[in-house]
Amino acid sequence: MKKVTIPYKRTHYYFLVMFLLSLVMLVSCQRGEKAASDPESIRNSAEVKDRVKEEFVIVRMAPVFLADLIIKLKSPGEAVTDKHVVMKPEVSGKIKILYVEEGQHVQKEDLLIKLDDREFTLNLESADATRLKNLSELLLESQFSEQADVEETVDREKLEKAEREYEEKRRLFRQGKVTEKEFEEASWQYELFLIESGEKKEEIVAAAKGLTQSEIDVKKARLYLEKTNIRAPFSGIITDVKISPEEYVSGSSELFTLVNIERIQVHAKVLESEIGKMKVGREVELKFSAYPNRIFKGEVKSISPIVNPEDKTCRVFIDAPNPDEDIKPGMHAEVEIVAEIYEKRLLVPQEAILHRGGRKLVFVHEEGLAKWRYVQTGLENEDYAEILPAERQGEGVTEGEQVLIEGHFTLAHDANIKIVEK
Numbered sequence: 001m002k003k004v005t006i007p008y009k010r011t012h013y014y015f016l017v018m019f020l021l022s023l024v025m026l027v028s029c030q031r032g033e034k035a036a037s038d039p040e041s042i043r044n045s046a047e048v049k050d051r052v053k054e055e056f057v058i059v060r061m062a063p064v065f066l067a068d069l070i071i072k073l074k075s076p077g078e079a080v081t082d083k084h085v086v087m088k089p090e091v092s093g094k095i096k097i098l099y100v101e102e103g104q105h106v107q108k109e110d111l112l113i114k115l116d117d118r119e120f121t122l123n124l125e126s127a128d129a130t131r132l133k134n135l136s137e138l139l140l141e142s143q144f145s146e147q148a149d150v151e152e153t154v155d156r157e158k159l160e161k162a163e164r165e166y167e168e169k170r171r172l173f174r175q176g177k178v179t180e181k182e183f184e185e186a187s188w189q190y191e192l193f194l195i196e197s198g199e200k201k202e203e204i205v206a207a208a209k210g211l212t213q214s215e216i217d218v219k220k221a222r223l224y225l226e227k228t229n230i231r232a233p234f235s236g237i238i239t240d241v242k243i244s245p246e247e248y249v250s251g252s253s254e255l256f257t258l259v260n261i262e263r264i265q266v267h268a269k270v271l272e273s274e275i276g277k278m279k280v281g282r283e284v285e286l287k288f289s290a291y292p293n294r295i296f297k298g299e300v301k302s303i304s305p306i307v308n309p310e311d312k313t314c315r316v317f318i319d320a321p322n323p324d325e326d327i328k329p330g331m332h333a334e335v336e337i338v339a340e341i342y343e344k345r346l347l348v349p350q351e352a353i354l355h356r357g358g359r360k361l362v363f364v365h366e367e368g369l370a371k372w373r374y375v376q377t378g379l380e381n382e383d384y385a386e387i388l389p390a391e392r393q394g395e396g397v398t399e400g401e402q403v404l405i406e407g408h409f410t411l412a413h414d415a416n417i418k419i420v421e422k
Contacts, residue, residue, distance in 0.1 A: 056416035059407035061365050062349050064397045069347060069379050069386055071340040073277060077268035077286070077318065077333040083234055083260035084329070089115065090227045092250040100238045100256070107235045113255065115228040124221035131214035166190035236260035237325075261329065264322045266298065268335040269313040277339035278303050284318050287334040288327065296320055296327065300337065347384040348397065351405040353377065363404040363411055364397060365419065370404060372413040373397060 093115035100112050169186035172178040241256040243249060266286060270278060278300060286296040298320030307314045318335065320327070352362045353375075360377055363370040374395040378386035390396025397403065404417070411417070 056368075056418050057370075057407055057411060058420055059363075059370070059404045059411075059417045060421070061402040061419055062352065062405045064346065064348050064387070064399055064401045064403055066344055066346055066399050069342040069345040069381065069384060070338055071342070071379070071381055072285070072336040073270065073274055073339040075268040075270050075316070075335045075337065077266040077335040079288075079327050079329055079331040079333055080265050080267060081259055081261050081263075081329045082265055083236060084257065085233065085259075086257050087112070087230065087255045088253060089113075089230060089249050089251060089255065091115065091120070091224055092248070093117070093119075093228060094248050095243060095245050098243070098245045100241070102239060102241050104238045105236075106232045106238060106258070108232055110232045111229055112232055112238075113230040115230070115249075117225055117228040120221070120225040120228055124218065124225050127214065127217040127221040131218050134214045162186075162190045230255070232258060234258070234260055235262075259329065261322055261325050261327065264298075264320050264327045264329070265301070266318040266320060266333050266335060268316045268318060268333075268337070269308075269311070270316050270337070272307050272312045272314060274339065275303070275307070275314045278316055278337065282338040284320070284338070285336040286318070286320060286327075287336075288331050290331065291326065296322075342379055342386075345379065345386045346397070346399060348375075348387055348403050349405050350380070350383060350385055352403040352408075353385055354409065362397060363408045365402040365404065365417065368416060370408065370411045370413070370415045370417045372411075 095113060096116045097114040098112075099110075099114070100106060106112065166186045166189070169178055169183050173180070173183040236258045237260070239257045239259060243253070243255050249255065266284075280300050280302060282300045284298040284300060286298055287294075288296070298318045300316055301319040302317045304315040304317070316337065318337075348362060354361050354363075359374055361372055361374050364373050365371075374392075375397060376388040376391070378388045380386065387397055404411070407417075
């Protein structure tokens with residue numbers, strides 16, 4: 001067989017050419033892989049630009065704006081009412097008329113129960129008769145008795161001095177500058193001078209004849225008679241009715257409960273480490289499982305000075321209007337309290353923030369196109385993120401620009417977009 005011999009120089013040239021071709025292919029592959037993994041290369045590639053020119057994506061957008069960033073603190077809570085009273089009678093008797101029923105709304109001073117008042121009426125009439133008898137006796141005695149002229153022997157200056165001292169001691173006593181005993185001594189001294197001067201002659205005679213006591217008895221009898229009319233101490237709702245007409249009740253009998261829920265208090269528990277962020281007057285949002293799509297507003301009314309040693313929490317008292325009476329005492333609440341306020345921050349909705357290639361970015365709307373912008377975020381809450389000043393040209397956003405918040409997850413740079421309202 002004939003052997004073919006390839007000259008050495010020709011063989012060397014052949015291998016050199018093959019090596020160079022392999023090197024060129026390797027470099028091309030590496031550049032392709034780098035371009036495929038580089039977001040900047042992706043968004044600027046001719047293939048992507050040609051593709052996005054042929055179609056558009058439906059998106060929603062929201063403005064970049066300057067506002068206060070509010071950080072809220074979440075806590076469990078319970079609704080209560082501070083106007084809640086178990087009604088009891090002040091006098092004993094049989095229920096003559098029951099004017100209320102379960103769930104009824106009443107106004108302050110409305111008549112709720114009328115007790116049998118016959119015995120109390122008789123007591124008032126008896127006391128009044130005794131008063132009239134004593135008054136008649138006093139008038140007859142003063143009319144027919146001989147009136148002797150009595151020379152006034154009281155020193156008017158001493159009387160006036162005692163009166164001034166009494167008024168001064170009363171003023172100082174109200175200010176807490178003299179003791180009760182000192183005030184009483186001045187009062188007794190002044191009264192003695194009045195008696196000696198004859199200023200209280202009629203009161204003394206009336207007391208001696210029993211008229212004064214009989215007048216007191218009449219007032220007491222009238223007071224007890226009025227107590228047979230049980231009235232509402234405040235406006236509210238009747239609940240837990242425990243009695244019925246003709247039933248006999250005494251001072252220990254529970255009649256029903258009166259509650260007012262036009263305003264509700266919510267007692268929230270805040271961790272000891274967070275209590276320093278609580279401020280009286282701060283806004284509060286309340287959510288209840290009975291109303292999943294509603295948010296009720298309130299404000300911090302007061303903060304307990306005591307920390308519970310068992311769970312290291314402190315109670316925060318929240319006041320909330322409840323005009324429709326939707327919130328019921330005993331309801332569990334999810335409480336969001338404004339804890340910190342950072343003023344004048346550049347904000348975007350959280351939905352606008354995307355993560356690509358380990359960096360945060362947003363898409364900005366510019367003349368029908370979606371523009372890719374890298375951003376750096378600062379403080380955040382559940383709804384908004386703060387955008388910090390850009391470190392490089394072409395990054396960041398400015399107040400008033402529109403960022404995409406829906407339909408932008410798979411967008412490329414310079415994608416055609418169509419804006420729709422929610």
